[in-house]
Amino acid sequence: MFTIEQLSAFVETVETGSFSAAARKLGKVQSAISQHIMTLEIDTNQQLFDRSGRYPQLTKAGKRLLPQAKAVIAQHRRLSQQLKSLDESEPQTLTLALDEGVPYGELAQHLSAFSTAWPNIELEFLNASSHDIIQLIQHRRADIGLVVSEITYPDLVEFETIGSIEFDLMVSTNHPLAKTELTHLDMLKLHRQVVIGARDRSPSLYNLQHSPDVWFADNYYMIAELIKGGFGWGIVPKHIMQDALMAKQVCSLPANFQQLDWLANIDIIQHLGTGNAASQELRRQLRLMMQSSRG
Template identity: 55%
Template sequence: MSTIEQLTAFITTVESGSFSAAARKLGKVQSAVSQHIMNMEIDTGLQLFDRSGRYPILTANGEKLLPQAKAVIAQHHRLNQQVTALGSEEVLKLTLAIDEGIPYAKLIKLLPQLEILHPELELEFLCASSQDVIQLVIDKRASSGLIFSDNVYPDSLDFETLGTVKFELLVSTLHPLAQVDSVHIDMLKLHRQLVISSQGSKVTWFNQAHSPDVWHADNYYVLLELAKSGFGWTLLPEHLAQDALKTNALCKVPVQFEQLGWQANVDVIQHSSVQINANDTLRSLLRRLLQD
């Protein structure tokens, strides 16, 4: 059976590219790292690295073992974090960071249940774009985050999908795009696009620019007002635009090609090292957020 020290040396060597680099990262002598891996190879009966070149290269067996080793180490970290949490006083503050495009009005109606179960809890709410919410949770500035799904999350984050939100391609009823059916997507490129952005300016699937003329905002309410004023076309969560659609301040862009609207997954995320009992209660309540 491989030990935690052996698995750590194995993973760090793969990530660092050499035994010496792994030793520096782990604060050990190179011989100790090499010995851990040799012992692991003896214990498993497998050669994990090809050492014939200047740098060790994973063998086929090593490649197959790597994800399992990472899973064991991740679980070991979680165990240590849980032990630490059980031995400390309950944290009485919970910070929820929310993407403003997510329909969170129902959350207010769910909060009394959280208040009953955790009467001493101090709540804080932050609003930001989804990418900025992710960073807030990574930095542990927020206990949990409510965001539009990212394809890949850092290993330090846990996530759960709650449901979907519909986005629509919208424009002012007075805008040229509202006056005629667009035959192809290049018609949109002739007009300014209004795009959601993060403070870190990271481009993701939900803030991809299609037009060469782009204005950015870090929340959907600003995009809504810009679109209503005729400054360009944009993709907005349908629930935010309902009133503007009813009053004909906005309309769906008439198009003949495939629609640019989509159903966006909504995830709740939290840092795996943050152990707050109220977080579990909140996640349970959030599962009802997007239910009809």
């Protein structure tokens, strides 16, 4: 019967591209990796790699096995983390990382309920972009994250969708785009775009670059100030711009640009297997917060 070690050797060989690289990644000698895979091939009665070239290539059987092997490894990690948590004492601290694009104006009352249930827990709050929060969770710098949803998350990051927010394409009322008849999306490329995130960051659902002229900021409130100042157009959470809309400092672009408006999910994210009773209660309060924000 196959073992986790065999499956790990198989998956790492695929992901790193060679037996030697997999050995380095797993901290083993190359012969051990080769032996694990050979044994796995015997146990499955299938050749998993074509070894005729310089680097091993997956066979059809190997390609079929790969997603199943990854699923078993992920489940094993989850089980290991949960078993480990059974031996841990009551947590003393929890770190909550929040994307400021998420509406959390009613957070205080829900924190009050959490504090009543867990009076001895020390809470730490971090503000960051969703991209950075995912990294914080992945590296266990934060326990729980509240983020704008991504299509995929790293293997050891689990998520739960608890709400949504509306994004809208906005400009200053003094910006040329606000005073021009807009007939096609390419007209946006003639004007600067302000984008959430760092200049060297990989594109995400909420920071796609449409214009060749781009300014970057790491938080939506800076984006809002740049838009109000007339420095460019941007796609931002509508609730952040509500006061500026009421004051007629900014406006939404016309209806023929609505394909750039979108409704984004809000996710709670957490590292696999790190949950405990306190974090479950905090997650419950965050769910209630999002429910109340929807009215």
